[in-house]
Amino acid sequence: MKNTLFISDLHLDESRPHITRAFFQFLETTAKNAEALYILGDFFDAWIGDDDDQPLVQEVAEKLATLTQTGTQVFLMHGNRDFLLGETFARRCNATLLTDERCINLYGVKTLLLHGDSLCTADTEYMQYRNLVRTRAWQDQVLALPLSTRRAMAIESRNKSKNMNSLKADDILDVTPSEVEKVFQQYQVKRMIHGHTHRPARHPMIVEGKNCERIVLGDWHDSFWYINASENDCQLIEQKI
Numbered sequence: 001m002k003n004t005l006f007i008s009d010l011h012l013d014e015s016r017p018h019i020t021r022a023f024f025q026f027l028e029t030t031a032k033n034a035e036a037l038y039i040l041g042d043f044f045d046a047w048i049g050d051d052d053d054q055p056l057v058q059e060v061a062e063k064l065a066t067l068t069q070t071g072t073q074v075f076l077m078h079g080n081r082d083f084l085l086g087e088t089f090a091r092r093c094n095a096t097l098l099t100d101e102r103c104i105n106l107y108g109v110k111t112l113l114l115h116g117d118s119l120c121t122a123d124t125e126y127m128q129y130r131n132l133v134r135t136r137a138w139q140d141q142v143l144a145l146p147l148s149t150r151r152a153m154a155i156e157s158r159n160k161s162k163n164m165n166s167l168k169a170d171d172i173l174d175v176t177p178s179e180v181e182k183v184f185q186q187y188q189v190k191r192m193i194h195g196h197t198h199r200p201a202r203h204p205m206i207v208e209g210k211n212c213e214r215i216v217l218g219d220w221h222d223s224f225w226y227i228n229a230s231e232n233d234c235q236l237i238e239q240k241i
Contacts, residue, residue, distance in 0.1 A: 006227040008040040008195025009219035041079025041115030048150035050088035064093035116196030119175035
């Protein structure tokens with residue numbers, strides 16, 4: 001039976017080798033016979049540019065390219081941690097780089113894919129930051145800096161993010177319900193799949209009198225989450241690492 005897989009928020013980093021091992025095993029088993037694998041952002045814990053020469057980057061690219069040779073298509077989407085990921089890395093993976101908020105026909109169900117951070121509009125401070133770093137001018141300026149400088153900036157940004165998030169209320173860090181409904185109406189979809197919040201769940205909704213569903217992927221930590229969609233079913237699955 002044909003199937004399509006979705007994952008998000010792996011936060012791959014050399015300091016977390018057990019997550020990398022789990023991901024590679026996932027590619028060699030679960031993903032091997034799938035039609036497609038969608039990675040919906042925050043694939044890496046930080047991305048300083050496609051010229052990053054760390055061994056982890058090269059190994060991940062090789063593993064994804066190997067997966068595509070078995071017939072599985074790979075799609076990458078930016079997250080709030082790896083928004084600098086570009087076409088050069090995607091080509092190394094033999095993957096397709098998607099823009100955020102992409103509609104697909106998932107076995108007859110019109111489905112919207114997104115990382116999820118754009119739905120957290122109550123966090124006005126983060127939204128201002130997001131609008132800045134997604135501009136071409138800001139990205140070109142940062143990517144022109146030496147690798148060592150960008151690595152230091154990534155560490156500083158991660159530490160600042162953790163400190164700021166610890167001071168924010170839970171509802172601010174989650175999606176804004178009115179924004180979710182607005183996006184459903186904008187794209188006229190029946191299903192939405194995203195990550196970012198690290199709050200895996202299925203949320204049935206009624207939008208404009210129609211039955212809809214928002215499915216949230218979890219992050220990879222002590223366990224990992226993925227969606228397995230087919231013509232007959234769409235499952236949100238947790239698996240221990």
